Amino acid sequence: MNNKRIAFLGAGNMAEAIISGFIQSGKLAADQLIVTNRNNHERLDELKKKYGIEAVTKDQLDYTTIDIFILAMKPKDIDCVLEDLRDKITADQLLISVLAGISTSYMEENLNDRQQIIRVMPNTSSMIQESATAVSPGKYVDMEQVMLAKELMKCIGEAYILDEDKMDIYTGIAGSGPAYFYNLMEHVEEVGCQAGLDRELVREIGAQTLYGAAKMIMEQEETPKELRENITSPNGTTAAGLDALNEHGGGMAIIEAVKCAAARSKALSKKPEKKLALQR
Numbered sequence: 052m053n054n055k056r057i058a059f060l061g062a063g064n065m066a067e068a069i070i071s072g073f074i075q076s077g078k079l080a081a082d083q084l085i086v087t088n089r090n091n092h093e094r095l096d097e098l099k100k101k102y103g104i105e106a107v108t109k110d111q112l113d114y115t116t117i118d119i120f121i122l123a124m125k126p127k128d129i130d131c132v133l134e135d136l137r138d139k140i141t142a143d144q145l146l147i148s149v150l151a152g153i154s155t156s157y158m159e160e161n162l163n164d165r166q167q168i169i170r171v172m173p174n175t176s177s178m179i180q181e182s183a184t185a186v187s188p189g190k191y192v193d194m195e196q197v198m199l200a201k202e203l204m205k206c207i208g209e210a211y212i213l214d215e216d217k218m219d220i221y222t223g224i225a226g227s228g229p230a231y232f233y234n235l236m237e238h239v240e241e242v243g244c245q246a247g248l249d250r251e252l253v254r255e256i257g258a259q260t261l262y263g264a265a266k267m268i269m270e271q272e273e274t275p276k277e278l279r280e281n282i283t284s285p286n287g288t289t290a291a292g293l294d295a296l297n298e299h300g301g302g303m304a305i306i307e308a309v310k311c312a313a314a315r316s317k318a319l320s321k322k323p324e325k326k327l328a329l330q331r
């Protein structure tokens with residue numbers, strides 16, 4: 052890993068979250084990383100200053116010097132990128148894509164023969180090395196590259212090798228997941244403020260509560276159900292809170308959120324496949 056040169060195609064939120072995690076991990080040096088975008092020079096300057104990495108537009112990049120490309124643009128831009136890459140890279144240069152919904156088979160069909168491709172799904176907690184990242188190998192990638200991709204993703208948190216047909220549900224749970232918890236916290240903050248607590252304080256209290264609960268799940272033997280039951284005395288405060296949560300559809304709301312996010316991930320992946328059939 053420490054002799055690989057890694058280029059990000061895309062300089063947005065997700066690219067920055069991964070770059071930040073890579074650098075904080077201490078396993079990758081700034082001079083191994085290079086970030087690109089189409090033409091937002093201001094953004095490139097910002098990343099260059101903040102992380103000490105090289106930052107150029109995609110047209111200034113020397114593609115032949117790169118071992119690993121991390122695709123980090125929006126899914127809608129994938130067709131232009133594949134067209135652009137086809138003539139610039141060789142099959143043994145590894146592509147790691149973070150794009151929601153874009154299948155490895157779609158990318159393989161639109162690149163050169165036997166291109167090494169791995170699809171990953173991190174989340175924005177990459178920024179602080181706490182992502183939960185799925186790693187799904189494409190058809191032509193060898194085990195050594197899969198292990199390398201997993202090792203890279205472990206620089207930004209935990210990484211799990213997963214069959215690609217599970218990627219939509221994984222995206223619904225872990226890719227989009229932090230947003231559900233942030234939204235929950237927005238509501239906690241609101242109710243705390245309405246009851247007279249200082250906003251900063253209630254934010255900290257809410258976050259510590261969420262963090263403590265997550266840590267309990269990770270470090271204790273009990274299941275989430277058992278942990279919940281341990282807090283819930285008959286006719287107590289938690290029972291009252293949980294009753295209200297259920298009455299207002301709390302559990303169902305989360306199930307629906309995950310299902311809808313997974314369905315959107317699936318819908319996104321269908322579109323380019325149709326387009327591909329027309330193009331070829």
Ligand SMILES: NC(=O)C1=CN([C@@H]2O[C@H](COP(=O)(O)OP(=O)(O)OC[C@H]3O[C@@H](n4cnc5c(N)ncnc54)[C@H](OP(=O)(O)O)[C@@H]3O)[C@@H](O)[C@H]2O)C=CC1
Nearest residue numbers: 060061062063064065088089090091123124125126150151
């Ligand atoms: N946000 C999240 O929580 C997660 C996002 N993802 C995935 O990450 C991807 C990126 O999302 P996000 O960071 O929010 O997107 P942003 O809109 O913040 O950034 C997109 C970046 O892609 C660049 N770009 C577009 N086309 C090209 C190209 N041809 N070559 C190089 N760079 C290009 C843009 O450059 P310019 O500004 O110059 O146009 C911009 O820097 C998405 O595909 C998303 O599905 C995956 C997991 C979680």
Ligand SMILES: O=C(O)[C@@H]1CCC=N1
Nearest residue numbers: 151174222226227228
């Ligand atoms: O909403 C999005 O497009 C991205 C993909 C996974 C999480 N967020």
